[in-house]
Amino acid sequence: MKLSRPVTKQPPETIVALIDVVFFLLVFFMLIGRMDATAPFDVSPPTAATGADMPSGGITVSVSAEGDLAVDGIAVDDSALDSRVEERLAGTSETLVRINAHRDAELRHVLPLVTRLEALGARDVVLVVTPEPAPPVR
Amino acid sequence: MQDPGTFSLARHRPPKALISLVPMIDVMLILLVFFMVTSTYLNLDMIPAVKRADDPSQSVPQSTEGAGTTLMIRIGADGIPTLRGVGMETPALEALFIDRLQSSSALRVLVLPSGAADMQALVSVLDAATRAGVTNLRVVRLEVAE
Numbered sequence: 588m589k590l591s592r593p594v595t596k597q598p599p600e601t602i603v604a605l606i607d608v609v610f611f612l613l614v615f616f617m618l619i620g621r622m623d624a625t626a627p628f629d630v631s632p633p634t635a636a637t638g639a640d641m642p643s644g645g646i647t648v649s650v651s652a653e654g655d656l657a658v659d660g661i662a663v664d665d666s667a668l669d670s671r672v673e674e675r676l677a678g679t680s681e682t683l684v685r686i687n688a689h690r691d692a693e694l695r696h697v698l699p700l701v702t703r704l705e706a707l708g709a710r711d712v713v714l715v716v717t718p719e720p721a722p723p724v725r
Numbered sequence: 726m727q728d729p730g731t732f733s734l735a736r737h738r739p740p741k742a743l744i745s746l747v748p749m750i751d752v753m754l755i756l757l758v759f760f761m762v763t764s765t766y767l768n769l770d771m772i773p774a775v776k777r778a779d780d781p782s783q784s785v786p787q788s789t790e791g792a793g794t795t796l797m798i799r800i801g802a803d804g805i806p807t808l809r810g811v812g813m814e815t816p817a818l819e820a821l822f823i824d825r826l827q828s829s830s831a832l833r834v835l836v837l838p839s840g841a842a843d844m845q846a847l848v849s850v851l852d853a854a855t856r857a858g859v860t861n862l863r864v865v866r867l868e869v870a871e
Contacts, residue, residue: 602746602750605750606746606749606750606753609750609753609754609757610753612757613753613756613757613760616757616760616761616764617760619764620760620763620764632769633844633845633847633848633849634845634848635770635772635848635849635851635852636852636856637772637851637852637855637856638770638771638772639770639771639772639773640770640771641769641770641771642771685771686774688844689844690843690844690845690848691843691844691845692843692844693840693841693842693843693844694800694838694839694840694841694842694843694844694846694847694866695840695841697844698838698840698864698866699866701774701775704775705775709775710775711773711775711776712773712774712775713771713772713773713774714771714772714773714774714844714848715769715770715771716769716770716771716772716848717767717768717769717770718768718770
């Protein structure tokens with residue numbers, strides 16, 4: 588008598604593992620990523636060893652190396668800066684403004700901004716810096 | 726035609742899944758790609774320029790004692806900090822701050838940068854002062870009188 592070996596059914600590849608991996612990746616990128624609007628020009632902030640942690644929220648005013656301005660990622664003229672910042676400050680309860688200036692930006696473009704922003708209602712103005720790279724380990 | 730002596734049992738059809746997982750996976754993948762593309766990973770810090778505590782209407786008038794402990798640092802157009810006309814490198818400036826702080830803990834530092842100096846020069850001076858332990862530091866600038 589010939590007995591046939593029962594065909595073992597291969598379990599279907601579960602899709603739950605894939606969903607788990609994708610979900611973890613999704614949460615990872617949501618947590619570590621910053622959703623700030625990027626400036627329409629290149630901005631490399633100056634380096635500093637004693638910078639404090641960046642507070643969240645607020646408005647970002649970017650200054651390029653040539654003195655061009657942008658508010659929350661949208662380029663503005665110098666004459667339109669006040670109205671744009673006022674509009675942004677009126678739409679939120681935030682009074683924090685970050686000045687994200689290029690390290691080569693001349694201070695005649697940056698320092699008057701602090702006074703202007705304060706006059707427009709900003710109560711906290713911070714300068715954005717990047718931490719100095721750690722010295723190489725020997 | 727079915728034999729009247731037999732009967733058949735119908736196999737139940739497996740119930741259809743109420744919610745398909747495929748659209749959810751599609752949405753998650755789109756969200757994942759969105760966050761991967763739009764996220765920036767710059768490590769940013771900040772240096773406070775104006776604080777609420779700086780509001781002049783709420784500040785207590787400071788006494789004029791220790792008026793001789795003010796240090797004025799100028800930053801030239803080339804970005805080099807100078808004290809009484811003498812240019813200094815950042816480590817020397819930091820050492821100077823530490824030295825002055827030992828003689829007077831209420832040291833007040835005023836920084837007067839040239840408008841043509843770059844942002845990195847100012848931040849380097851602020852950094853040196855903070856590292857040395859200076860707590861009273863102001864950045865001043867000249868304005869054209871109207």
